[in-house]
Amino acid sequence: MSKNREIPPRWMSWILELYCSKDLLEDLQGDLHEYYTRNLKKSQFKADLIYFLDVIKFCRLYTIRKPKILGQMTSFNLLSNYFKTSARSLARNKLFSSINIFGLAISMSIGILMITYISELLSFDTFHEKGDRIYRVHSTYQSISSSEPSNFASTSVFVGKKLKEEYAGFEKVLLMRRNFRADLNKGENTIAVRGHYASVEFFDVFTFNLISGNPSTALSEPNSIVLTETSAKKLFKEQDALGQIVTSGEDSYTITGIIEDLPKNSHIQFEALMSFVTLENRFAGSETTTFFDWRSIWMNYVYLLLPEGQDPALINNHLKKIAEAENLKTDRYQIHHRVESLANLVPGEELSNNIGPSMTWKGIYQLVFLTLFVIVSACFNYTNLSIARSLRRAKEVGVRKVVGAGRTQILTQFVFEAIIVALISVTISYGLFVLIKPFFMEIVIDGNDLITMDFQWIHVLYFIAFAMCIGILAGILPSIVLARLKAISVFRDASSVKLMKGLSLRKILIVLQFTTSIFLIIGSTIAYRQYKFALNFDMGFTTENVLNVSLQGNHSKLLMTEIEKLPEVSKISRSGMIPNTGEIWSEEIKYKDPMDSADVFVNFIDKNYFSTHEFTFLAGGSFPYDQEEGDAKFVVVDELLLKRFNIQDPHSAIGEIITVDRRLEDAKLEIVGVVKEFQYTKIHRESEPVALIQGTPDDYMHLNLIVQSNDMVAFMDKLEDIWSEVDRVHPFEARFYDELIQEAYDDQATLFKIFGFLAFLAISIASMGLLGMAVFTTETRQKEISVRKVLGASKQNLMLILSKGFITMLIISAAIAMPLSYLFFTEMVMVDFVNRITIGPVELLSGVLIVFTIGILTIGWQTGKAAMTNPADMLRDE
Amino acid sequence: MKGTNLGEFEEIVLLTIASLMAEAYSVNIVDEIASVTGRKTKLGVVHAVLNRLEKKGLITSELGEPTKERGGRRKRFFQISHAGKVALMKAKEQRDRLWSNIPELVFQGIR
Incomplete structure (x- = not known):
């Protein structure tokens, strides 16, 4: 050391400060300093050494500062005082308190929303007893024509079978296929059910409670069906459904099990399960089917149950081997597989062809980010406002300090106050949360009825913890500012107290x-x-008073004749699709030149369609008659189609023949009318040529009624009565055109x-x-x-x-x-x-x-x- | 109670404080003990004893003015309390009584 120091090294006295209790520290430090000065005469090193040894030696029972917690015990009594002062100060500035509370409450309601939402998402699929051992095979499909591979939750039956037959390392292989639909019929009753196909291992892998039936054989035979409690009740009322035979069209199924209604937090949802063997038998005989192919990865799911302690990497290796062998056989695409654990399915990565609801982490992160942004922003305001107001509290702090409050105590007091504010806010924000919940469910979750966002008692705990965090986050800065105040300067001149630095930063914010x-x-x-x-x-046409009734596969004529009898219905027509609602149908149309084809939007309609919707004809008119049997003969086109095929005059187009391809297999249609350009697609798309083709009974999907009625409810009841005469399975569906557009x-x-x-x-x-x-x-x-x-x-x-x-x-x-x-x-x-x-x-x-x-x-x-x-x-x- | 009797070193420290009057603070006490008795005592030992005496209520202390040689820190001055004085007197009395009981011939030849 080149220059002699007169004081002992800082870090040594820092050690002393670290352990020594406050009331002993000062004079002890002084004593040691005095000795240090004496020892300096000998040598710097010696002085340092002795000082250091002394510092160490003084670490004794009586000098050691008592642990914080003991000190806090006394301030526990102070809490009641803090509470009192907080309550008083909140009550004194009612306006500011309410602004603070409400400001926090608004942002906290979003926080509560997130907590409820995420805790619900995380509870998905947690009820399976063997959940930690369940894995699903996912697929990646890379076609040579696209640059990006696509990821699928589905996989091929081929992979499942191959694993089962040639590889080891798992206890069970469960095969599933989505989209099982049937109208089950028993005597008088018919119900429409949706569900999946599942192989016999279903109940070994998953923990779903079977109320009646044998879980190990329920899905082992062809045409075996397992119903949920609700659907079984619908079909059989109070009777025992087990062992009953139900029919669906040509098929008949045996009910082999009744399952408890599924919990909402399951990623697999169904009303009925059909045995997978049924499918296998159906396709086994067929030569042309792709069901068992390596490339049929769009509809099937393979779940694996691994033994305890099994590393899924082994399965991934198996899958790699299978994929390598199969990918060699083609050069048009590459398929790869890997397994994902049950816990990572919902929420999970972004996948196509999910079996049930899917929530991605990406979406959740976005929501969390937005929430944090809002919350931090609101906390910043609380901080801002509290610091601004803290001048009012400066004198209080001064008095407290004079009476003997330490910095930590002042800090605790104001953080405590912030926490109280946050706790009040959280109760208000729960009210706000209830208000915005339906809104959130509608927009973000978008009709996914598996997310209930229902209250659970554990949430109370989360909310309180959340409020404390917010209180600390929002209150810490003003508290530090207040704790730093020097009593003497507060009393001397309160206005001289520098409360804020970084004013320009605040302005920018x-x-x-x-x-x-x-x-x-x-x-x-x-x-x-x-x-x-x-x-x-x-x-370009009218939608007023048009009520669209969905036919749902029923024959139109029968319904029409019944509905026409109602006095409220002045006109009635039939159509395939409904324009300007986002639905699009198109066909390939040619005029004289066989090489010149155009993709044209189409609709299949009957002759009354033009009058119910009040189309404006430029030339010609509607079809002369409706085709109740056989092929379509006529077409009405819009002026854009004429432009497309270079027909100048609408009148000259009448009687011309166009060819409609694809669905109608080169049907020759005669143009009988030309309508003004109208809106077929939604309005932000460019208008394109449209052909309104004469419909045949199979084409019609909707009835369009013109309704004039003062009592819509009664009218709808009448309609529903007519409907239930014709169709007992499907519920009646009718919407006003304006509603559909909305x-x-x-x-x-x-x-x-x-x-x-x-x-x-x-x-x-x-x-x-x-x-x-x-x-x-x-x-x-x-x-x-x-x-x-x-x-x-x-x-x-x-x-x-x-x-x-x-x-x-x-x-x-x-x-x-x-x-x-x-x-x-x-x-x-x-x-x-x-x-x-x-x-x-x-x-x-x-x-x-x-x-x-x-x-x-x-x-x-x-x-x-x-x-x-x-x-x-x-x-x-x- | 054990604490009613003074330990040997405690007694010395108490006596030193009493003799130093208004100048009794830790460093001074150590120096004084060294110069009067010739015993080289450590600050730590004295400090601990002072702490103990104060707890027993035999001495009181207060902080003085900060001085430069101490790095701007204040000295803690000790004063002997009433109880301290009583304790010292008692100790002296006990010894005096013992001394007076010793026959003259025991120390013959030493002086």
């Missing part, structure tokens, strides 16, 4: 928050306008709702941040305001001075948000929309206007309050 708000409000306005625009779009544009309504909701969140969070800033500014500038007032400044003047900074911030936000959202919506979201609203100043200014109103109200309220205070109150102490 607030500008950011407001930009987001404006952007989201503009977004929701645009989405709403586009939605309304789509609904009111002139489609549904078709649901995605836009959803977009509008999401944007609206996010905008609401963003603006509440942003205005709270702004409020925090406004409060801070007015409180710190209180004296300046008073002096100005004394010197004669008017109220308006003062408000202007105080608000200037904020207004600038708002203007900056608007300046960023308007062009940004304009570009985002015109260049990214609606770029492919053919028919769309023009985004003008009205849409853009809407967001700015709303945000400005809220912002200015917030600022005005604070500045107004500040400008009204009596200067005498403020300056009295000077």
Whole structure:
């Protein structure tokens, strides 16, 4: 060491500080220092050494600081005091408390939503006793024509059989196939069931409770069927269903088991299970079937039950060997397999052809990210507002410190207060959560009825833990600021206390928050306008009072004659599909040139279709008659089809023959009418040629009724009566055309709702941040305001001075948000929309206007309050 | 109670504090013991004894003004309490009584 130090090394005294109790530390350190100075005369090294040894030696029972926990015991008594002060301070500033509480509650409701959702997702498939040993074979299909391989949850029967026959390393191989559908009939009753095919191992692998029947043989015989309790009850009422024979069309099945209704958190859902042997027998005789092929990976599932402690890598090796051998046989595609454990199915990776519901981790991460963003944003505001308000609490802290409170105690107190606020918030947010739950279920889970989001008692624990975390997160910063306050400076001059650094960072954050708000409000306005625009779009035909009844495979004539008798029905027609609802049918159509074919949208309709929907004819008219038997003869086309085949005059098109391919196998159809261009697809697509082909009974899927009725409920009942006479299996389905269109544009309504909701969140969070800033500014500038007032400044003047900074911030936000959202919506979201609203100043200014109103109200309220205070109150102490 | 009697070193420390009057703080005490008795004592030992005496209520302490040689830290000054004085007197009395019981001839030839 080149230069002599006069003081002992810092780290040595730091050790002392580490263990030594507070009341002994100072003089002990002093003593050692004194000795150190003495020893320095000998040598630096010796002094250091002795000092170090002393530090070590002084580590004795009586010098050691008592563990924190003991100290906290006394402050446990203080908790009641903290609670009291917190309650008082919350009650004193009712407005601010409620803003804080509500602000947190809004964001926490999203957090609660996430907790409920994710805890439910994680509970999927946890009820299987051997769950940790169940694996599923997944497939990857790489065709030479595509660059990206696709991943499938399904696999081939081939792989399952191969594993079973030639490989070892598992206890059971379960084969399944999806899409078993049947209309089961027993005497008077018929029910439609959906389910899967499953091999006999089903009940060995999975833990589903069989109420009656033998689990080891239930699925062993062909034509054996296992029903769920509910479907069995529907079919047999109170009778015992086991062993009964039911028919479905030509087939008859034996009921070999009744299974308890499935838990909702199962990734496999069914109403009936058919034995897999049934399928195998059906396909075994056929020469042409691809059922047993290596490449039939689209419909089948293979589940494996591994022995205890078995490494799935072994199975992957088997699968690799199988794939290598089989992939050699073709050069058009490559298929690979691997196993995935049951726990990783739902939620899992993104796969096609899932057997049941699927939730991907990716989606969950996105939701979690959004949630965290909202929560952190709200916590930031709490922090912001609390720091701004903490000047009010400075004196309290000063008194506490004088009386002997330590830094940790002050810290504990304010964190405790934040936790109380968070706990109050969490109860409110549960209310909000109940409000937004259906909304969330509709949009995010999208009709997946397996997710219930029901309350469970364990959630209470999660919510409390969550509230504590939020309390700590939001409260820690203001608490640190308050704990750092020096008693002496608080009493000397409270206004000199520097509360905040990084003011510009906070300004940037607030500008950011407001930009987001404006952007989201503009977004929701645009989405709403586009939605309304789509609904009111002139489609070229009328949908008013049109009620579409789904035929569901029934013969149209019978129903039609019955329905026609109803006085409320003025007109009736039949059609294949319903235009402008997203459904598309197309055929290949040729005119004179056999080499020139065009893909044309089609619909199959009867002659009344044009009058029920009020189409405008440019030439000709509807079909002369309906074809109840045999092939179609006539067609009505729209003007775009004429353009496509270069027919100039609509009138000259009448009587021309076009050829319709594919489904109708080169049918020659005579054009009997030309209609004006109309909307076949949804409106954001370009209009394309349409051919309205004369339908035959097999083509019709819907009846279109024109209904005039004052009592719709009674009318619907009458319709349903007629329906149940004809079809007892399928429930009656009828929708008004306008409703169907509304549904078709649901995605836009959803977009509008999401944007609206996010905008609401963003603006509440942003205005709270702004409020925090406004409060801070007015409180710190209180004296300046008073002096100005004394010197004669008017109220308006003062408000202007105080608000200037904020207004600038708002203007900056608007300046960023308007062009940004304009570009985002015109260049990214609606770029492919053919028919769309023009985004003008009205849409853009809407967001700015709303945000400005809220912002200015917030600022005005604070500045107004500040400008009204009596200067005498403020300056009295000077 | 065992604590009513003073240990030998405790007694010395107490006596030193009493003799140093207002200047009694740990380093000074160590020095004084060394110079009067010639015993080289360690600070740690003295510190522990001071702590024990204070717990017994025989001495009281208060912090003085910070000084530069101590790195700006304050000294802890000790004062003998009433109980301390009583304890010292008692110890002295006990010894005096014992001394007075010893016949003169025991120490003959030593002086």
